[in-house]
Amino acid sequence: MITIQKGLTNSTIFTLNEKITLTNPNIFIEFYSNQDHDSKLMWLNNDISSNVTRYNQYDIVETNSEDVDNQMITLDVATYDYRVYQTGGTALSLTASDISVVESGMVKVTGTTSTPSTFEGGQNEYTFE
Numbered sequence: 402m403i404t405i406q407k408g409l410t411n412s413t414i415f416t417l418n419e420k421i422t423l424t425n426p427n428i429f430i431e432f433y434s435n436q437d438h439d440s441k442l443m444w445l446n447n448d449i450s451s452n453v454t455r456y457n458q459y460d461i462v463e464t465n466s467e468d469v470d471n472q473m474i475t476l477d478v479a480t481y482d483y484r485v486y487q488t489g490g491t492a493l494s495l496t497a498s499d500i501s502v503v504e505s506g507m508v509k510v511t512g513t514t515s516t517p518s519t520f521e522g523g524q525n526e527y528t529f530e
Contacts, residue, residue, distance in 0.1 A: 402506060402507045402508070402509060403483065403506065403507070403508045403509070404508075404509050404510075404511060405461060405463050405476065405508055405509070405510045405511070406463065406510075406511050406512050407463050407476070407478060407510060407511065407512030407513065408463060408464065408512060409462075409463060409512075410460050410461070410462045411460065411461045411462070411463060412458060412459075412460055413458065413459050413460075413461050414456050414457070414458050415445075415456065415457045415458075415459070415485060415504050416455075416456055416457065416504065417457045417485060417487075417503050417504055418453060418454060418455075418457065420503040420504065421487050421503055422487070422501070423487050423488075423489050423499075426487035426488060426489060427444070427446070427487070427488050427489070427490070427491060428444070428445040428446070428485060428486070428487055428488075428503075429442055429443060429444050429445060429485070429486050429488065429493055430442070430443050430445055430483055430484070430485050430486070431483060431484045431485075431486065431495065432474070432476060432481045432482075432483055432508060433481055433482040433483070433484070434477070434479055434481055435479065435480045435481060435482065436477070436479045436480075440495070441469075441474060441476070442469060442493050442494075442495070443461075443469040443472060443473075443474045443493075444469060444470055444471075444472065444493060445457075445459045445472065445485065446470075446471075446472070447459065447460070447472065459472060460472060461474065462474070463475070463476055463510070463512075469493065476508075476510045477510065478510050478511060478512060478513070479510055480507060480508065480509050480510075481507065481508040481509075481510065482505065482506075482507060482508075483505060483506055483507065483508045484502050484504070484505045485502070485503050485504040485505070486500045486501065486502055486503065487500065487501055487503050488500045488501075
């Protein structure tokens with residue numbers, strides 16, 4: 402299981418090379434929410450592993466400023482299923498004809514989601530963060 406902490410850069414380890422069948426594939430990850438059944442896709446394009454034949458390491462940034470081309474994503478505190486795909490194309494899509502799963506598992510997102518609460522009472526309006 403992978404753990405991602407909200408608001409931080411999270412170093413994540415995968416074992417992708419043993420199942421990759423394409424030459425120089427593009428790699429992306431799908432996060433499938435077990436709560437609301439939505440999917441989010443993100444490119445994994447900067448492997449920082451010191452030994453890529455044994456493992457693959459990526460920094461995934463959980464942030465409010467999502468940029469899926471640069472490994473920055475916004476996730477709710479929840480559990481997700483994940484699938485890592487290889488593709489020979491450049492489309493970030495689950496419908497591309499040349500994609501295949503190279504790893505799957507679970508992700509747990511921890512931390513706190515800051516959602517301001519608003520109270521309207523009388524003539525004043527208060528926001529609590």
